[in-house]
Structure formats: structure tokens, C-alpha cells
Amino acid sequence: xxxxxxxxxxxxxxxxLAAAVARAQDGDETAFxxxxxxxxxxxxxxxxxxxxEDAEDVASDAWLEIARDLGRFTGDGAGFxxxxxxxxxxxxxxxxxxxRTRPRSGATEQEVLNLPDPHTxxxxxxxxxxxxxxxxLIRELPQDQAEAVLLRVVVGLDGPAAARxxxxxxxxxxxAAHRGLKRLAHRLSIAGxxxxxxxxxxxxxxxxxxx
Numbered sequence: 001x002x003x004x005x006x007x008x009x010x011x012x013x014x015x016x017l018a019a020a021v022a023r024a025q026d027g028d029e030t031a032f033x034x035x036x037x038x039x040x041x042x043x044x045x046x047x048x049x050x051x052x053e054d055a056e057d058v059a060s061d062a063w064l065e066i067a068r069d070l071g072r073f074t075g076d077g078a079g080f081x082x083x084x085x086x087x088x089x090x091x092x093x094x095x096x097x098x099x100r101t102r103p104r105s106g107a108t109e110q111e112v113l114n115l116p117d118p119h120t121x122x123x124x125x126x127x128x129x130x131x132x133x134x135x136x137l138i139r140e141l142p143q144d145q146a147e148a149v150l151l152r153v154v155v156g157l158d159g160p161a162a163a164r165x166x167x168x169x170x171x172x173x174x175x176a177a178h179r180g181l182k183r184l185a186h187r188l189s190i191a192g193x194x195x196x197x198x199x200x201x202x203x204x205x206x207x208x209x210x211x
Contacts, residue, residue, distance in 0.1 A: 013038050013077070014076065014077030014078050014081075015077060016034070016038065016077070017034075017035055017038045017077035017080060017081070018076045018077040018080070019031075020032070020034040020035040020038070021035050021070075021073065021077070021080050024070060025070055025071055025073070032067065032070070035080070036063065039080070039081060039084055040059070040063075042081075042154055042155045042156055043059060043062070043084055043085065043088055043155065044056065044059050045135070045150070045154040046085060046088060046089075046150045046151065046154050046155045047059050047062075047088055047092055048135050049135050049138050049139060049146060049147075049150040049154065050089070050092040050096070050147075050150070051092050051095055051096065052139075054095060057095075058088065058091050058092050058095050059088065061091045061095075062084070062087050062088040062091045065087050065091065066083075066087055069087075078157075078158070078161060079161075081155060081156065081157060081161070082157055082161040082162075082164060082165060085151060085157065085165050086165045089147075089165060089166075134184070134188075137184055137187055137188070138150060138180070138184065141180045141183060141184070142176075142180075144172075144176045145176045145177070145179055145180030145183070146180060147166060147176075148162065148166070148173050148174075148176035148177035148180055149176075149177050149180040149181060149184070151165055151166070151173075151177075152173070152177040153177070153181070159171075159173055159174050162177075
């Protein structure tokens with residue numbers, strides 16, 4: 001076994017998110033709005049990867065449940081992101097069961113999530129995978145790989161948090177995410193997309209987490 005890897009990234013706004021959630025639990029509506037603005041872009045990207053053009057409707061349902069059950073949440077900013085992703089996933093699965101269809105993509109090429117500026121390899125991969133075209137490619141992956149990539153890269157959860165959302169072992173989620181990113185990097189490279197290299201680097205970094 002090698003050295004325990006450092007966290008893939010420290011979310012610079014997790015402290016702000018934790019503080020906002022705590023105030024929101026005390027009834028501060030402005031603080032809840034802050035938490036929403038921090039979490040929503042990535043959460044919406046995850047849902048777009050699951051339900052396509054219905055993502056905003058499903059997100060609205062999820063936020064209603066989040067607001068209703070906010071008092072039950074305990075944890076930090078990262079924990080809140082994982083908790084909201086779990087709720088959003090349940091609402092997405094309910095939606096798909098109602099439609100009796102597989103996850104589908106309906107976003108247009110012009111839709112791009114409002115994500116952080118790309119300064120690191122991870123952020124470059126994140127930006128690349130946030131476009132509607134890339135989300136469409138993610139949706140073509142096997143379902144376990146697609147969800148792992150969405151949770152790890154788009155939502156930004158670490159391995160254990162993503163595993164809790166999916167009720168799987170962290171190692172299985174890491175492997176699925178790595179394989180999914182490798183497939184995506186290959187497809188992007190074939191298409192002549194420069195983003196393929198950033199995604200390949202992210203896949204390599206993710207593989208190192210389990211070593």
C-alpha cells in the first residue's frame with residue numbers, strides 16, 4: 001500500500017456552506033438561499049446526467065424535501081453536499097420510475113453549468129464534463145460508471161461520500177469513476193477535443209486514491 005493520498009481537493013466554500021446551513025436551521029432564510037446558490041449548480045449537473053431536460057423540475061422537488069427536512073441534517077459542508085445529492089438521486093429515480101424509461105438527455109449544446117473557473121486539472125475536467133455534450137457522453141456510460149463520474153467530478157464528492165449516496169463500497173465507486181473517466185477521455189480524444197487530456201489526468205489521479 002502506498003501513502004494515503006491527499007483529498008482530491010478542498011472545497012473552498014465548504015466552510016461557508018456549513019455556516020449557512022447552520023444559520024438556515026435556525027430559520028435564517030437568507031442563509032438557506034446562500035446554501036442553495038453554493039450547492040445547486042453541481043446538483044443540477046448531476047440531475048441533468050440522470051434525467052436530462054427534466055433536471056430543473058426534479059431539482060425543485062429535491063429542494064422542497066431538503067427545506068422540509070433541513071432540521072434533521074447533521075454534519076459539515078461536505079456532508080451537506082452528500083445529503084442533498086442523496087435526496088436528489090431518490091427524486092430522480094422516482095421520476096424515472098414514473099416515466100418508466102431509462103435516463104435520457106435533453107439539454108441543448110448551449111447549456112453550460114455555472115461552475116468555478118478552471119485553474120487545476122480537476123477544474124478543467126469539471127468544466128469539460130459540465131457541458132451538455134459531455135453530459136450526453138456520460139449518459140452513454142454503463143450506469144454505475146455514469147453515476148460515479150457525476151458524483152465524483154460534477155457534484156464533487158469524495159469516494160466515501162459518493163459511496164454513501166450509491167450505497168456501495170468506496171473502492172467500487174472509485175473503480176467505476178476511474179473506468180468511466182478513461183472511457184470519456186478516449187471518446188473526447190477521438191473527437192479531437194482538447195478536454196480529453198484533462199479528463200485522462202483526472203482519471204489517473206482518481207486511480208491513485210486506491211493505491
